[in-house]
Amino acid sequence: MLIGELSRRSGVSARSLRYYEQHDLLASRRSDGGYREYDDDAIDRAATIHLLFGLGFPREIVASVLNCSGAGADAAAHADLERRLPDVLDDLDRRIGTLTRTRAQVAAFLADRVD
Numbered sequence: 445m446l447i448g449e450l451s452r453r454s455g456v457s458a459r460s461l462r463y464y465e466q467h468d469l470l471a472s473r474r475s476d477g478g479y480r481e482y483d484d485d486a487i488d489r490a491a492t493i494h495l496l497f498g499l500g501f502p503r504e505i506v507a508s509v510l511n512c513s514g515a516g517a518d519a520a521a522h523a524d525l526e527r528r529l530p531d532v533l534d535d536l537d538r539r540i541g542t543l544t545r546t547r548a549q550v551a552a553f554l555a556d557r558v559d
Contacts, residue, residue, distance in 0.1 A: 447472075450482045454490040464493050467503055469510060500539065505532055 451458045464470035465480070470490055472480040489510070496506045508528055511521035 445482050445484070445486075447480045447482070450486055450490060454487045454494070456490045456494045460494065460497075461490060464490065467507075469493050469503070469507060500535070501532065504528070 445453070447458050447461055450456075450461060461470060465472055470482075470486060470493065472482050472486070475481050493506055493510070496509060501509075505528055508521070508525040511517065512525050
């Protein structure tokens with residue numbers, strides 16, 4: 445499938461798909477006319493990459509997660525991801541704390557307005 449169809453089917457913009465490919469997170473082959481062509485597996489892969497970036501994961505973590513998925517995953521890929529995940533958890537805990545405090549402030553603001 446061409447990039448436009450992959451974009452439509454995965455919900456990821458063509459610009460993001462090109463970025464993913466530029467950083468070796470997504471692969472395509474070139475047609476005789478020079479167009480990017482993707483296989484059906486690219487739909488789920490692109491959606492997964494998009495989700496992970498949307499969660500704020502850095503590119504290196506996204507690459508590690510992708511390296512652990514699929515038939516080609518090996519022990520080294522799993523060890524690399526396991527080494528990186530504690531930092532991800534720490535970052536998530538920080539963001540959850542920030543969101544929790546922000547939510548409490550918004551709720552307090554609204555509660556003051558209702559009285």
